Amino acid sequence: GIDPNFDDNREHVGEENGLDVWGPVDPPEKLGIHGAHVAVDYDICIADGACLENCPVDVFDWVDTPDHPESETKVEPTREDQCIDCMLCVDICPVDAIDVDAS
Numbered sequence: 803g804i805d806p807n808f809d810d811n812r813e814h815v816g817e818e819n820g821l822d823v824w825g826p827v828d829p830p831e832k833l834g835i836h837g838a839h840v841a842v843d844y845d846i847c848i849a850d851g852a853c854l855e856n857c858p859v860d861v862f863d864w865v866d867t868p869d870h871p872e873s874e875t876k877v878e879p880t881r882e883d884q885c886i887d888c889m890l891c892v893d894i895c896p897v898d899a900i901d902v903d904a905s
């Protein structure tokens with residue numbers, strides 16, 4: 803699953819869609835972690851979609867990630883600032899691709 807200490811263990815390599823991106827990034831195969839308060843490990847996400855469909859405040863959007871080995875779409879936590887820390891997405895993701903920093 804996603805490393806919950808990614809912000810210490812990974813390099814901040816830039817921003818995409820207004821969100822922090824944490825490396826290593828080497829597209830299309832390696833896309834890193836997207837977000838800060840709500841973070842999605844793009845290299846683990848298999849586009850299950852349960853997070854996006856069930857988030858009570860609609861934090862996520864689909865983005866295309868053609869030629870990524872796990873899936874050709876990912877969820878971007880575009881509205882992470884709206885998150886109410888319910889932890890549903892963290893609990894429901896079948897591959898533990900999401901970390902929410904509720905502290």
Ligand code: SF4
Binds near residue numbers: 885886889890891
């Ligand atoms: Fe949405 Fe809850 Fe996940 Fe926050 S913790 S992104 S509110 S499902």
Ligand code: F3S
Binds near residue numbers: 848852853894896899
């Ligand atoms: Fe991806 Fe997990 Fe959501 S696989 S689409 S982060 S439920």
